[in-house]
Amino acid sequence: MTIAEEESDTSRPTGDIMLSVSGLNASYGAVTVLRGLSLEVPRGEVVVVLGANGAGKTTTLRAICNMVTCSGEVILDGANIARSNTADIVNRGVAHVPQGRGTFPELSVKDNLLVGAYTRTDNEVNDDIDRWFTKYPVLGERSNQAAGSLSGGEQQMLAVSRALMSRPKVLLLDEPSLGLAPIIIEDLFNTFKQINEEEGTTMLVVEQNANLALDIATKGYVLEAGEIVLEGVASDLQNDPAVQEAYLGA
Ligand SMILES: Nc1ncnc2c1ncn2[C@@H]1O[C@H](COP(=O)(O)OP(=O)(O)O)[C@@H](O)[C@H]1O
Numbered sequence: 001m002t003i004a005e006e007e008s009d010t011s012r013p014t015g016d017i018m019l020s021v022s023g024l025n026a027s028y029g030a031v032t033v034l035r036g037l038s039l040e041v042p043r044g045e046v047v048v049v050l051g052a053n054g055a056g057k058t059t060t061l062r063a064i065c066n067m068v069t070c071s072g073e074v075i076l077d078g079a080n081i082a083r084s085n086t087a088d089i090v091n092r093g094v095a096h097v098p099q100g101r102g103t104f105p106e107l108s109v110k111d112n113l114l115v116g117a118y119t120r121t122d123n124e125v126n127d128d129i130d131r132w133f134t135k136y137p138v139l140g141e142r143s144n145q146a147a148g149s150l151s152g153g154e155q156q157m158l159a160v161s162r163a164l165m166s167r168p169k170v171l172l173l174d175e176p177s178l179g180l181a182p183i184i185i186e187d188l189f190n191t192f193k194q195i196n197e198e199e200g201t202t203m204l205v206v207e208q209n210a211n212l213a214l215d216i217a218t219k220g221y222v223l224e225a226g227e228i229v230l231e232g233v234a235s236d237l238q239n240d241p242a243v244q245e246a247y248l249g250a
């Protein structure tokens with residue numbers, strides 16, 4: 001491939017937004033948690049939403065998937081998916097790795113991947129399973145073992161592989177670093193970056209662990225008490241004193 005072709009491969013038309021959320025409000029009973037939240041995830045990019053505990057990160061992903069009472073606009077690849085039922089939203093290409101482990105601990109590793117492919121009607125499901133097993137040999141080696149017997153980091157990788165089995169347009173990752181050792185988190189985020197680069201997977205990651213998340217993202221948002229208070233290019237946020245103080249332990 002020539003350099004020119006390589007460059008055109010990685011470029012994207014401006015305005016090519018895979019997921020766009022605007023004016024999103026969400027509540028639990030009488031308690032409003034998100035207030036007019038707007039964000040955009042360009043096709044093929046990784047975007048991160050940073051926020052402290054209780055800021056509304058999980059609720060944001062749940063609102064995109066219509067798993068909580070909400071209003072506002074959610075556009076996926078040009079189609080309005082706001083308040084469609086959750087199964088439809090999955091069918092239309094949103095894969096959600098929830099906070100905690102997004103796996104079925106009693107099911108085998110392989111069955112977890114098969115569950116992730118339940119929306120597919122093509123005949124390449126087994127090829128995809130083989131691909132993930134080759135890429136992450138630990139999953140292949142333990143294909144028949146219960147997912148619950150994997151380590152925390154391995155389970156998180158399985159949860160992500162399971163989500164990718166649906167060949168989603170966008171992958172939503174809810175605090176993937178939660179409860180994992182720093183070295184494992186670093187590996188995991190490197191893997192996310194690799195998946196993004198190799199598969200072109202668009203990702204929206206919500207995290208408290210700002211440093212690693214901003215390292216793999218192009219763009220970031222800061223969420224405080226259900227509102228976006230800051231947004232910018234990931235590297236600019238990394239250098240922002242307020243972000244450093246609040247999220248980078250500076
Ligand atoms: N099921 C629920 N019922 C009532 N309040 C909730 C529920 N889930 C979350 N909340 C509240 O909503 C706010 C945002 O929570 P959440 O989205 O889980 O934040 P984060 O993921 O950023 O830690 C918090 O104040 C939390 O207490």
Ligand SMILES: [Mg+2]
Binds near residue numbers: 057059099175
């Ligand atoms: Mg959360």
